[in-house]
Each structure stands twice: as C-alpha cells, then as structure tokens.
Amino acid sequence: MIAKASVRDYLSFSAIRTYQGCPLRYKFKYIDGIPEDRVSSTLIFGCAIHAALEHYFHQFMAGEPQLPNVPELMDVYQQNWSTEKTILFGSKESRASMDQLAEKMLRNFLASDLSTPTERIVGIEEDIRGELLPGIPDILGRIDLLLESTDVVIRDLKTSRTSWDEDQASESAEQLLLYAELVKEMFPGRTIRLQFAVITKHVDPRIQLVETPWDQHRLQRTKQIVKSVWQSIQGGNFYPNPSPIGCSSCCYRPQCMAWNGT
Numbered sequence: 001m002i003a004k005a006s007v008r009d010y011l012s013f014s015a016i017r018t019y020q021g022c023p024l025r026y027k028f029k030y031i032d033g034i035p036e037d038r039v040s041s042t043l044i045f046g047c048a049i050h051a052a053l054e055h056y057f058h059q060f061m062a063g064e065p066q067l068p069n070v071p072e073l074m075d076v077y078q079q080n081w082s083t084e085k086t087i088l089f090g091s092k093e094s095r096a097s098m099d100q101l102a103e104k105m106l107r108n109f110l111a112s113d114l115s116t117p118t119e120r121i122v123g124i125e126e127d128i129r130g131e132l133l134p135g136i137p138d139i140l141g142r143i144d145l146l147l148e149s150t151d152v153v154i155r156d157l158k159t160s161r162t163s164w165d166e167d168q169a170s171e172s173a174e175q176l177l178l179y180a181e182l183v184k185e186m187f188p189g190r191t192i193r194l195q196f197a198v199i200t201k202h203v204d205p206r207i208q209l210v211e212t213p214w215d216q217h218r219l220q221r222t223k224q225i226v227k228s229v230w231q232s233i234q235g236g237n238f239y240p241n242p243s244p245i246g247c248s249s250c251c252y253r254p255q256c257m258a259w260n261g262t
C-alpha cells in the first residue's frame with residue numbers, strides 16, 4: 001500500500017522522531033492532519049521558556065543598552081502559555097509551580113555566561129531547509145542560536161529535569177548533526193561546533209553548556225535513519241507502537257483504538 005501523499009513537502013526532525021516513536025501517531029498527525037487537542041505541560045513550558053530566551057537574544061543582538069530583566073522575560077513566558085488545547089499537567093505540577101520554576105530558571109540564565117555570548121550572533125530561531133539525500137523531501141529545521149567566531153556554533157537551548165553530561169549530549173546529537181550538514185554550505189571551510197545550552201528544572205536551576213563533537217559516522221548513520229523512515233512512510237507502514245510514556249501524552253487514543261489496519 002502506498003501512503004497518501006503528505007500535504008507537506010518537507011520532513012522535520014520532530015516528524016521523524018514521531019514516526020520512530022509510533023508510526024500510527026505519525027499518520028494521524030502528519031498524513032491525516034488530525035489536530036491535537038491537548039498538549040503536555042512539559043512541552044508548553046519548554047516552548048514558553050524558549051520564547052523568553054528568543055526575546056532576550058533579539059535584544060542582545062540588537063545591542064539594546066537595557067537588556068530584558070526577569071519580569072520582562074516572564075511576560076513573554078506568560079504570553080506563550082496561551083493555547084486552546086487542553087494542557088496535561090503531571091501529578092506534582094501546577095501552573096503556579098511551573099511559573100515559579102520559570103522565574104528561577106530565567107533568573108539563573110541572566111546571571112550566567114550564557115546570557116552574554118562572546119561569539120557574534122548570526123541567527124536566532126533560524127529556519128533552515130535543504131536536501132539531505134536525493135529522493136527524500138527537504139529537511140526543515142530551526143536553529144535556536146547560530147553563532148560565529150573563528151568557528152561556527154550551532155547552539156540548541158534545552159530545558160531538562162536532569163543535568164546533562166557528554167553522554168547525554170552525544171545521544172541527542174543527531175538533530176544538530178543534520179542541521180550542521182544543512183548550514184555548512186553557508187560557511188565553506190569553517191569548523192562547525194555543536195553545543196547544548198541546558199537549563200535544568202532543579203530547585204536551584206543549573207545552567208550548562210555541553211559540547212558534542214562532530215562525528216562523520218554518526219552523521220551518515222542518521223542520514224540512513226532518515227532515509228529508512230521516509231521509505232517506510234512511503235510504503236504505508238503505519239501501526240500502533242504502544243508505550244506507557246508515548247501513549248500517556250497521545251491525543252489520538254480514540255482513533256488508535258478504532259484503527260483496523262486501513
């Protein structure tokens with residue numbers, strides 16, 4: 001069976017990840033286009049923190065003499081909680097507890113070196129798109145921070161329950177390796193470095209900068225994964241892949257239970 005053509009003429013890394021997590025969920029979301037009616041508090045919290053940091057770095061890049069303070073960043077954060085979807089909170093979470101945590105995270109960020117990058121900022125939430133391999137759609141991505149000094153730096157901003165180490169960065173490197181492959185044409189001959197800026201959700205949030213090395217084998221492996229996923233999508237291979245974590249945040253459970261293979 002050949003899958004119905006997706007309305008999208010590109011692949012995002014999150015779409016690839018969705019397919020790897022559950023092919024049927026991918027179908028409901030990206031092929032059938034069924035809107036998601038709920039969102040996890042973790043996702044919306046991370047997006048709101050991202051929006052606040054994006055606002056901060058735009059002001060920093062513009063050379064504004066008065067950089068945003070915590071209340072200004074919290075305003076941006078609050079605005080980004082606006083959604084018509086049902087927000088699913090964890091058992092020990094509430095909006096108030098997450099707001100308190102956000103304030104601490106943003107305060108610690110402003111006090112850290114991460115708020116004053118020494119490299120030149122050349123892109124914030126920079127959209128990139130390009131061909132990764134012949135025969136598969138373009139990859140579309142968004143780089144949180146693109147920095148330039150002697151080297152070019154792709155920096156991904158993360159919120160995390162736990163501190164990161166080099167192993168965690170290495171495990172998460174695939175997305176940045178693909179993005180590096182897409183931006184290397186813009187910076188011929190330059191070394192591209194991959195970094196994660198991590199703000200933890202601890203009582204006293206940690207601010208970390210963790211670098212992961214370029215790995216050519218890993219890049220080729222990731223490209224092969226993307227190719228295999230795309231071939232599987234084109235082959236119409238959609239089936240439920242239940243897991244406690246995946247299904248608990250999935251809004252397609254009614255459609256999933258009604259699915260009969262067609």
Ligand code: SF4
Pocket residue numbers: 022024025240241242243246247250251252253256257
């Ligand atoms: S409920 Fe679970 S198995 Fe079904 S589509 Fe969602 S993630 Fe997949």
